[in-house]
Amino acid sequence: MGNQSEITIHDIAKKLNISASTVSRALKDNPIISEATRKRIKKAAEEMGYRPNIMAANFRTKRTNTIGVIVPLINRHFFSSVISGIEEVAYDQGFTVTISQSNDNLEKEQKIAYTLFSNRVDGVILSIGMETKEIDHLQLFANRKVPMVFFDRIVEEIETHKIIVNDFEGAYKATQHLIEQGASRIAHIGGPLNLKIYENRQKGYCKALSDAGIEVDNSLIINGNLRRDDGYKATKKLVLAENRPDAIFCANDTTALSAIIFLQENGIKVPEEVAIVGFSNEPFSQVVTPTISTIRQPGFLIGKKAAELIIKQINSNKKSVVYETIVMPTELIIRESSKRKK
Amino acid sequence: MGNQSEITIHDIAKKLNISASTVSRALKDNPIISEATRKRIKKAAEEMGYRPNIMAANFRTKRTNTIGVIVPLINRHFFSSVISGIEEVAYDQGFTVTISQSNDNLEKEQKIAYTLFSNRVDGVILSIGMETKEIDHLQLFANRKVPMVFFDRIVEEIETHKIIVNDFEGAYKATQHLIEQGASRIAHIGGPLNLKIYENRQKGYCKALSDAGIEVDNSLIINGNLRRDDGYKATKKLVLAENRPDAIFCANDTTALSAIIFLQENGIKVPEEVAIVGFSNEPFSQVVTPTISTIRQPGFLIGKKAAELIIKQINSNKKSVVYETIVMPTELIIRESSKRKK
DNA sequence: AACCAAGATGCAATCGATTGCATAAATAAA
DNA sequence: TTTATTTATGCAATCGATTGCATCTTGGTT
Numbered sequence: 001m002g003n004q005s006e007i008t009i010h011d012i013a014k015k016l017n018i019s020a021s022t023v024s025r026a027l028k029d030n031p032i033i034s035e036a037t038r039k040r041i042k043k044a045a046e047e048m049g050y051r052p053n054i055m056a057a058n059f060r061t062k063r064t065n066t067i068g069v070i071v072p073l074i075n076r077h078f079f080s081s082v083i084s085g086i087e088e089v090a091y092d093q094g095f096t097v098t099i100s101q102s103n104d105n106l107e108k109e110q111k112i113a114y115t116l117f118s119n120r121v122d123g124v125i126l127s128i129g130m131e132t133k134e135i136d137h138l139q140l141f142a143n144r145k146v147p148m149v150f151f152d153r154i155v156e157e158i159e160t161h162k163i164i165v166n167d168f169e170g171a172y173k174a175t176q177h178l179i180e181q182g183a184s185r186i187a188h189i190g191g192p193l194n195l196k197i198y199e200n201r202q203k204g205y206c207k208a209l210s211d212a213g214i215e216v217d218n219s220l221i222i223n224g225n226l227r228r229d230d231g232y233k234a235t236k237k238l239v240l241a242e243n244r245p246d247a248i249f250c251a252n253d254t255t256a257l258s259a260i261i262f263l264q265e266n267g268i269k270v271p272e273e274v275a276i277v278g279f280s281n282e283p284f285s286q287v288v289t290p291t292i293s294t295i296r297q298p299g300f301l302i303g304k305k306a307a308e309l310i311i312k313q314i315n316s317n318k319k320s321v322v323y324e325t326i327v328m329p330t331e332l333i334i335r336e337s338s339k340r341k342k
Numbered sequence: 343m344g345n346q347s348e349i350t351i352h353d354i355a356k357k358l359n360i361s362a363s364t365v366s367r368a369l370k371d372n373p374i375i376s377e378a379t380r381k382r383i384k385k386a387a388e389e390m391g392y393r394p395n396i397m398a399a400n401f402r403t404k405r406t407n408t409i410g411v412i413v414p415l416i417n418r419h420f421f422s423s424v425i426s427g428i429e430e431v432a433y434d435q436g437f438t439v440t441i442s443q444s445n446d447n448l449e450k451e452q453k454i455a456y457t458l459f460s461n462r463v464d465g466v467i468l469s470i471g472m473e474t475k476e477i478d479h480l481q482l483f484a485n486r487k488v489p490m491v492f493f494d495r496i497v498e499e500i501e502t503h504k505i506i507v508n509d510f511e512g513a514y515k516a517t518q519h520l521i522e523q524g525a526s527r528i529a530h531i532g533g534p535l536n537l538k539i540y541e542n543r544q545k546g547y548c549k550a551l552s553d554a555g556i557e558v559d560n561s562l563i564i565n566g567n568l569r570r571d572d573g574y575k576a577t578k579k580l581v582l583a584e585n586r587p588d589a590i591f592c593a594n595d596t597t598a599l600s601a602i603i604f605l606q607e608n609g610i611k612v613p614e615e616v617a618i619v620g621f622s623n624e625p626f627s628q629v630v631t632p633t634i635s636t637i638r639q640p641g642f643l644i645g646k647k648a649a650e651l652i653i654k655q656i657n658s659n660k661k662s663v664v665y666e667t668i669v670m671p672t673e674l675i676i677r678e679s680s681k682r683k684k
Numbered sequence: 685a686a687c688c689a690a691g692a693t694g695c696a697a698t699c700g701a702t703t704g705c706a707t708a709a710a711t712a713a714a
Numbered sequence: 715t716t717t718a719t720t721t722a723t724g725c726a727a728t729c730g731a732t733t734g735c736a737t738c739t740t741g742g743t744t
Contacts, residue, residue, distance in 0.1 A: 008730055019694045024731060034692060054460045056730035059401040060699055066440075075426040080417040087416065087443055091450075096461060098408075099441045101429055108433075118396045119438065257629055287599060289631035350700055361724045366701060376722060398700035402729055687743085694737075702728085712719070 007050045016044055027052070058120075066096045067310060068121035070112055072104045072129050072153075077282050078299045079127070082151065085303020086125060093311050095122070106131040113137035123147035123310040128155060130192060130225070147313040147321075149306045152297075153195055161309045162325040163302050167197045170295040170330035171204025174249050174277040177293070177332055179212050181340045183247030183275055187220040189234045189259065191251045198223075201251050201279065220245055224255075231255025235262040239274075246274060247338070253278035253285045256292050260337060276337040290336035298328055349392045358386055369394070400462075408438045409652060410463035412454055414446045414471050414495075419625055420641045421469070424493065427645020428467060435653050437464070446471040455479035465489035465652040470497060472537075489655040489663075491648045494539070503651045504667040505644050509539050512637040512672030513546025516591050516619040519635070519674055521554050523617055523682045525589035529562040531576045531601065533593045540565075543593050543621065562587055566597075573597025577604040581616075588616060589680070595620035595627045598634050602679060618679040632678035640670055 009023040026033045026041040058064045071079040102109035141148045151163040188205045191198030206216045224230035250256040256278030278294040285292035351365040368375045368383040400406045413421040444451035483490045493505040530547045533540030566572035592598040598620030620636040627634035
């Protein structure tokens with residue numbers, strides 16, 4: 001059993017008294033090798049417990065069949081869904097997926113990018129971190145013609161494939177829904193505006209208001225980092241001000257939840273007095289009390305699509321690629337936190 | 343900008359009129375190279391935009407600095423936490439992490455294992471799928487002396503590092519806590535007993551009862567698949583029986599939640615009339631109403647520990663490794679669903 | 685029988701970084 | 715100055731699979 005030394009195609013060749021090139025070709029089902037020898041070779045390979053040294057092959061062919069993925073945090077439902085989608089497609093096509101998380105830290109993102117590049121991944125799928133304003137480390141891939149797909153948090157300046165969620169539409173629908181539920185003073189707890197997604201959510205919110213003839217009141221918009229604490233404080237500020245809002249559209253579910261918590265702690269009824277809609281459909285949003293209305297982002301589908309796009313580009317001999325920007329639709333999920341009895 | 347052709351150490355060598363070996367050594371900070379030349383070389387490398395071809399280096403040195411991870415499902419909080427922990431440690435030590443999911447499918451798990459092996463990962467960290475009864479594909483690593491760490495769902499027959507959670511202890515503490523809160527008729531909604539982890543949880547529950555002088559009543563134990571539905575039905579059955587239990591220890595948080603939902607729907611107060619403790623500390627358990635008491639499994643720590651173990655083994659010149667089986671402690675988190683006012 | 689084409693296999697170079705050993709240069713000791 | 719010693723650098727082989735080109739078989743055709 002214990003077989004420690006590497007078995008190479010040369011070992012097989014020697015045993016069968018043929019050349020290594022023939023072995024190589026046979027194992028790759030090259031039709032130029034006769035049926036008979038191919039079978040002999042495969043049989044021998046099997047018996048000898050041969051496992052190809054992919055490192056050697058990669059080195060020679062300059063392909064790794066590896067896709068690098070960079071996300072801010074693996075341990076978050078949206079991103080792990082995307083990864084799951086990527087993995088699903090990539091695996092079927094014979095690709096390996098290497099995953100790294102930037103922790104929303106620019107320095108780490110840069111290191112990861114250089115590492116992936118040095119590892120000669122065939123392509124990169126990524127969503128940038130909150131701090132990412134410099135983009136030299138990403139330009140690297142563009143310059144060297146390494147296929148790249150941005151998703152969700154994209155970099156506009158780099159011309160490549162992009163998959164985004166229709167944040168504008170989602171925010172619009174969320175806000176519109178709040179209006180339909182009878183709200184008229186609708187606040188917004190938003191994210192950092194240097195990220196396009198939060199800008200678009202905010203724009204969708206504003207557009208829905210103005211389409212309904214409601215003037216946008218900047219005192220009702222609070223931007224922050226969308227952590228639990230941010231939502232709590234923002235809600236406090238909104239509620240304690242004179243002329244309290246009767247609804248809040250939050251740019252993620254975390255702040256929606258912390259808003260609800262603050263409101264409940266202060267005896268303000270959700271949704272009767274303040275209706276809430278979040279964003280992202282985090283798993284907890286459907287099990288908390290009240291369940292949180294939110295916008296579903298199709299993470300798994302985004303992942304699949306990203307993998308398909310990048311594999312297509314990897315396999316197309318890199319000439320004249322037409323870059324696509326895919327906008328994924330969103331879906332409004334109405335739950336208790338915004339549904340007012342009529 | 344557009345720099346398409348590979349820059350190698352030979353290009354640097356040629357430009358500086360020195361040999362490639364000197365360049366290689368200088369870039370690796372080999373002290374045998376003089377300060378002066380090292381600086382010249384590094385400067386030139388920087389200027390020329392040199393990026394080492396790690397494929398070539400890996401091939402030569404037979405190390406990939408890559409750790410392969412196989413989990414049943416990426417998109418689940420426990421596993422993504424573990425991955426996060428692995429990634430954290432591995433990254434700091436200069437390792438790359440490759441992640442694959444088996445989807446609890448034996449065939450896919452086998453394919454992944456062979457792929458990882460062919461890619462010559464330096465080590466493998468894995469939690470097996472539900473279907474995994476054959477283990478040839480895992481023996482492969484053991485035979486070829488590839489470092490391996492099992493976590494959570496381990497294979498007993500393979501002698502290697504293992505990291506498991508102390509399910510017995512966790513269940514014991516949960517049950518004990520319920521007793522301390524004044525409960526005396528404590529039910530258990532358990533998982534399939536062919537999985538070790540659920541067997542141990544049940545054993546811990548029974549031991550805690552008998553240690554407290556409470557006889558185990560089998561009519562209070564219901565085993566199932568621990569889905570939402572299972573918890574709901576089990577609770578119904580328990581509650582509608584004569585002599586209703588005054589507490590339930592659930593083998594996961596999902597059933598704990600559905601138990602709570604059933605109880606609330608039927609006007610039974612949690613925790614006053616029936617106290618509940620779950621298991622796993624799923625993210626939702628701290629945000630639902632009431633918040634759910636549960637047992638924390640240190641996923642992130644398990645990941646870190648697994649990475650540390652495997653890296654240690656990779657770096658130790660593979661002679662005489664002592665395999666460790668680490669049992670991670672659990673922590674009881676007391677929340678509203680079990681805390682009775684005194 | 686002579687020639688050709690198609691089919692099957694082998695030869696040898698190649699990818700880029702690493703590394704044991706040899707050598708050259710610089711310094712110290714005699 | 716000569717020899718030993720240290721320090722710095724170069725030479726060349728190597729890792730295993732791939733692949734363009736050369737070579738050898740074989741059978742078919744005239």
